[in-house]
Amino acid sequence: MTAPTMTPYRSDAPPGRDGFAQLVRAEWTKFRTVRGWLIGTLIAALVTMGLGWFAGVGGSSSCSTGNGPARSGRSCAPTFTQGPGGEPVTDNFYFVRQPLAGNGSITVRVTSLTGQLPIMNNHLGNPNQQEQFRPGLQPWAKAGLIIKDGTAQGSAYAAIMVTGDHGVRFQSDYTQDTPGLPGAVSAASPRWLRLTRSGDTITGYDSADGTHWTQVGSARLNGLPKVAEAGLFATSPIYQSFTENFGGGSSGSEEPSTATGVFDQVGLSGSWPAGAWTGSYVGSGDYSPGIGSYRQSQGRFTVTGSGDIAPVVSGPSGPGGPVITIANLLIGTFAGLIALIVVATLFITAEYRRGLIRTTLAASPRRGRVLAAKAVVIGSASFVTGLVAAAGAVAVGEQIARSRQFIFPVSWATELRIVVGTAALIAVVAVLALAAGAMVRRSAAGVTLVIAIVVLPYFLAIIAALPDSVADWIVRLTPAAAFAVQQAVPAYPQVEAIYSPAGGYYPLPPWAGLLVLCGWAALALTAAIWLLRRRDA
Amino acid sequence: MPAALHAEWTKLRTVAGPAWLLAAVVTLTAAVSALTVQANRCPAGAVCAVDTTRLSLTGVQIGQAVVAVLAVLVISNEYSTGMIRVTLAAMPRRAVVLAAKAAVLSSLVLAAGVLAVAGSLLAGRLILPGHGFTPAHGFALLSPATPSVLRAAAGSVLYLALIALLSLGTATIVRDSAVAVGIVLGLLYLFPIVANVVGNASWHRHLEQIGPMTAGLAIQATTGLRSLPISPWAGLGVLAAWAAGALLVGGLLLRLRDA
Numbered sequence: 086m087t088a089p090t091m092t093p094y095r096s097d098a099p100p101g102r103d104g105f106a107q108l109v110r111a112e113w114t115k116f117r118t119v120r121g122w123l124i125g126t127l128i129a130a131l132v133t134m135g136l137g138w139f140a141g142v143g144g145s146s147s148c149s150t151g152n153g154p155a156r157s158g159r160s161c162a163p164t165f166t167q168g169p170g171g172e173p174v175t176d177n178f179y180f181v182r183q184p185l186a187g188n189g190s191i192t193v194r195v196t197s198l199t200g201q202l203p204i205m206n207n208h209l210g211n212p213n214q215q216e217q218f219r220p221g222l223q224p225w226a227k228a229g230l231i232i233k234d235g236t237a238q239g240s241a242y243a244a245i246m247v248t249g250d251h252g253v254r255f256q257s258d259y260t261q262d263t264p265g266l267p268g269a270v271s272a273a274s275p276r277w278l279r280l281t282r283s284g285d286t287i288t289g290y291d292s293a294d295g296t297h298w299t300q301v302g303s304a305r306l307n308g309l310p311k312v313a314e315a316g317l318f319a320t321s322p323i324y325q326s327f328t329e330n331f332g333g334g335s336s337g338s339e340e341p342s343t344a345t346g347v348f349d350q351v352g353l354s355g356s357w358p359a360g361a362w363t364g365s366y367v368g369s370g371d372y373s374p375g376i377g378s379y380r381q382s383q384g385r386f387t388v389t390g391s392g393d394i395a396p397v398v399s400g401p402s403g404p405g406g407p408v409i410t411i412a413n414l415l416i417g418t419f420a421g422l423i424a425l426i427v428v429a430t431l432f433i434t435a436e437y438r439r440g441l442i443r444t445t446l447a448a449s450p451r452r453g454r455v456l457a458a459k460a461v462v463i464g465s466a467s468f469v470t471g472l473v474a475a476a477g478a479v480a481v482g483e484q485i486a487r488s489r490q491f492i493f494p495v496s497w498a499t500e501l502r503i504v505v506g507t508a509a510l511i512a513v514v515a516v517l518a519l520a521a522g523a524m525v526r527r528s529a530a531g532v533t534l535v536i537a538i539v540v541l542p543y544f545l546a547i548i549a550a551l552p553d554s555v556a557d558w559i560v561r562l563t564p565a566a567a568f569a570v571q572q573a574v575p576a577y578p579q580v581e582a583i584y585s586p587a588g589g590y591y592p593l594p595p596w597a598g599l600l601v602l603c604g605w606a607a608l609a610l611t612a613a614i615w616l617l618r619r620r621d622a
Numbered sequence: 623m624p625a626a627l628h629a630e631w632t633k634l635r636t637v638a639g640p641a642w643l644l645a646a647v648v649t650l651t652a653a654v655s656a657l658t659v660q661a662n663r664c665p666a667g668a669v670c671a672v673d674t675t676r677l678s679l680t681g682v683q684i685g686q687a688v689v690a691v692l693a694v695l696v697i698s699n700e701y702s703t704g705m706i707r708v709t710l711a712a713m714p715r716r717a718v719v720l721a722a723k724a725a726v727l728s729s730l731v732l733a734a735g736v737l738a739v740a741g742s743l744l745a746g747r748l749i750l751p752g753h754g755f756t757p758a759h760g761f762a763l764l765s766p767a768t769p770s771v772l773r774a775a776a777g778s779v780l781y782l783a784l785i786a787l788l789s790l791g792t793a794t795i796v797r798d799s800a801v802a803v804g805i806v807l808g809l810l811y812l813f814p815i816v817a818n819v820v821g822n823a824s825w826h827r828h829l830e831q832i833g834p835m836t837a838g839l840a841i842q843a844t845t846g847l848r849s850l851p852i853s854p855w856a857g858l859g860v861l862a863a864w865a866a867g868a869l870l871v872g873g874l875l876l877r878l879r880d881a
Contacts, residue, residue, distance in 0.1 A: 125801075136816055143820035413819040420812055427804035434800065438702055490821065528800030529698065533691050536807050541684060548814045555661045 108449055108458040116462050119435075122428045126466065129424035129511075130474040136417030137478025140409065141486035165397065166239040166368070168259040169307075171494045176238040176259075177368040177392025178320035179377025180231070185315040189355015190281035191230055193317065194295065195247050196272050197347040200226050202324050203340035218343070224250035225395075225581050226321040228346025228388060230280040232287050233314050234306060238368040241306040244318065244394070245278045245289035247346070253278070254579070255289035257304030259396045262579040265291040265301035282355070285309050295350070316362065319346045319377070319390035322581060341391045343376055348386040368392065398574060398582045410493045410573035411503055412589055414482035418507055418571070419540055421474055422514055426539070429463045429518035430531040437526045442622045453614045456523055460610060463519050464512045471511030475504045493574050502595060506570030509599060513606045514539055517564065520609035524616055538605070539564045546586045553585040557592045564605045566591070569598025626713055626722035634696070634726060643692040644734045647782070651685030652741030659746050664754035664761075674761050675774045675844040678746025682778050683839070685738055686785045689731055690806045693789035696727050698799035706881045716876045720794060724787055724869065731786040735779035743775060770844040777841030777858055784858070784865045785810070788834060791868025794876055809864075810835040827851045834864045 116122060165173035185191075202221035229246025243257035245265070253265030253276055270276045277292040288303035321344035364379040376391035433456075436442040449455050479500065486492055495503075514535070522531035542565035546556035560566050569591035576584040584590035591598055634640045658680040664670035697720075700706035713719050747764040755761040766772050788809075793802035813833025820826045830836040830851035840850050840857030847853070852860065 121801075136812075140816070140819050143822050143825055409819070409821060416816055416819045419815050420808060423804050423808045423812075427800045431798075431800050528702075528798070529691055529695055529803050532800045532803045533687060533807070536804075537687060540807070540811060541687070544683075544811050544815065548818055551658060552661055552663075 109461050112458045112462040125424050125428040126470050129421040130470050133417035133421035133474035134477040137414040137482040140413045140416050141482035168239050169241045173397040174259040175393045178318045179390030180318050180367050181362050181364045181379045182314045182316035183357050183359045184312045186312045186356040188283050192279040192352040193348045194275050194277050194350040195270050196275045198228050198247050198270050200344040202342045222249040223321045223342050226344035228319040230278050231318045243287035243304040247276050253291045255302035263302035317388050319344050319388040320392045322393040343391045345389040395580045398580050409490050412571040412573045414478050425467050425515050426518040426535045429515040430522035432463050433522040434528040446622050452617045456614050460516045464516045467515035468508050468512035471508035475507040510567045513602050517606040520613040523613035556586045560586045564602045566598040567602035569593045570595045626718050630722045630726040647685050647688045647734045648738045651681035651738035654684045655681030655742035656745035659749045673845045675771050676842045679742050679778050679842045681742050689782050689786050690789040693786040694793040694802040697793045701797045710881050720873050727786050728783045731783045735782040739775050739778045774842045781838050784861045787865040788868050791872040794872030834861045
């Protein structure tokens, strides 16, 4: 009797491949075959777009501006002066001018810059109250020389000026600003200013003594006509008094201030055909009544003006009516984020709840790679969802909003940064949620944790009663810093304003903010992998 | 019903989670309130348009998130462990089960809420005078003897209980803890965030009138009542309607569906 030989069973099937790609494929299969998760992803995209469109409509039915009458329909769109780049600008100042035909230059000595500030009686828009003034100077009160493409508001210009607190500046086309000599101007220390035109190029010089000149800056004004307007100007921005900025509301009052510059030793070279000075106020400005005048005696000019020559920086409730930025159209990001946080957390916690995690880890014992594969899958799925949602919200929202509200124009590069940045933000938050879910292994705890560190800081910084200094730190340190990637309107240092998170201004540059979130996600993922390796599943 | 109440009380009492969460409600609410109060100052000579009562109760806006989690877990934990089938086998009258859960949960939250709100107001009373909010400056010392402060404090406690009921109802409807927490926190925080960017004044107002959190927290206002989107008690009524609606739908689904 011969013992039967037993051959061990060998499957005929070819051995399955392993490797990271297979792992990603396995996780992708899990993701796409759970109906609830797909529905959650779809909901994320839909609510993000829907709320964006809602924000786009948000000012249509009866938008009233300040204490003006309620208007409706197309006329709601506020009428902003637009600068050469299409950006909204303020262009109000008192202009003592002569035509300048072709090349030439103008030199002047400034011996004094003084001003008047309104006395704020906290009467908040009581029109019956007479304007009362006290001596004082706005930090960005300006007086100096300007060469401008006509007297129309929003036309191209280049100017060199003395300012209240910021020394000599050379500014052009509203957004450009270059510092010159520091220090305040007075009779004891006057400032000499010179502006020369050569073709389309305007160059500004300053000097403390009238003999040693330094070039401060130069600007090219494309399409400057042969005959431009040039001369002296003075202006002083709106004076804002804020009681306290609680809850993101600007509970303040705004009234005009004035600046007076005293000029002498006016020297002209080149072709100045008119031979005499004309004084007029540029712009009528619903915000600053055309305050301004000039006096000329024995070669001495005293020019007083009110207003500003600068970009408009106000946020959502800027002067003149409903103004929105592209960031407003992406407000639905929050709803989308919450939906995707739920999906991403469940992507791992559901495995724990059903016990599937043991099968997963038996099939792929290298646990770090499992979590990495999950992160790749949920990150890419969220990125695509976010990209579709953000692009849809912005593209359609802009169409909806265009006829109803004024959208701050931004360059296509900024628009692209905001849309792609939002998608990246959503993807990284999803990875963060996955990591949090892997750490706490419970759905409710994971979801709450991530919402608490992503959405609540934004809520606290922007809606709740925190002062701006605290809000600034919150959007620097917490994962909510990433919302900086949605900032649409740049903060201009040459415009005095409250650049707070509530107004849509973040302390960090866009990509740096996103990087803070990436840091949090990397930290959480590392901790999650460490815990996954260390603990029994 | 007493048996059902006793059963639910035993369930909550004998696991560690609810106790921790209730402790978190109290500490988080009081801590956030204290930090907010600490961060605000009214410099001498400045005009500060601050509702100090509301400021001292800021922590409720964060503490409510923990209340929501606790309330969601009360029912969704039963679904995730399968305990719900035992519960319903023992007490076949499903409406009674939900009512018992709501009663036990809301009394616990009310108790925790009293501590949380008292802690917040105490922090405000101790810190605010040192930050320029003095009686000489026009800010009376926070005291529950002031009718409006008492209304804000009692209302905040009720607010937390109503948030718990809204969360319980939502969790009964969706039966999954993660989804329920997502929905409740979304409902609470999205209204103020979206209203913030809607420029149209009347839309903004309507959003704040229907949002469970924006309407409900009107109960905390003691100054500037005219500029509120909704009057204090009506606001709390809106939140109560949300909670009642969620519980009603949840109760109905609990009866109609298999567990």
